[in-house]
Amino acid sequence: MVSEDQQCAGWLEVFYNGTWGSVCHSPMEDITVSVICRQLGCGDSGIFNSSVALREGYRPQWVDGIQCWKTDISLWQCPSDPWNYTSCSPKEEAYISCAGSSVHGIRQARILESVSIPFSRGSSQPRYCN
Template structure:
């Protein structure tokens, strides 16, 4: 038995960084074992839309969410995002902060997807954080949702 109680805030990158009760205070048996089930790690999300399958495209890089610039943003790019989120086919590849401007870093600019990539991070781009953009040019998608 490692410890009785683990108290995480939710922003820890590893479980051993969570606070715990002192080991000598536990009164648990193996009947009280906890089970942890992890979900797939999400690297892209849609924000500000009318459903989970529409919104401003945000990507997770180095533990921080950031936006995607709309330079060359097209239906092939939108198709990758929709597929990655299990949101069906792309209906629109939107720019000009259609779903509102984001905040924080702009992680991707000049994104080039063929449309067959499994994740947006697998698409070509100018490089992480390399762009000539501001948040008034954040990219968005509207997916069919099926």
């Protein structure tokens, strides 16, 4: 997540096709936010905040419609709309506030994936880059 002053709150970004881009929020249920917070080491729950001021500057909006299940441990396990095919506007970029604080003391955390991304449940397993 990207934020000026908070470790476990900010705009959710993912690395796809060699570029950082935004995740859109419709729909974004509580369980999806919880999966994101756990993956980033920021607690077991959080909230989606739709009243945050818009960010300046262009960035691609990579994905929309992410819906995680309780058994998912990573954003990459969650079904979504097709990647790089979203019509969301900058005001629909996902801003997440997690309940916990980062155990890693990080200022910015982003979720990485650049090799293989599952589009729906039952597709091939993703590979992770460090």
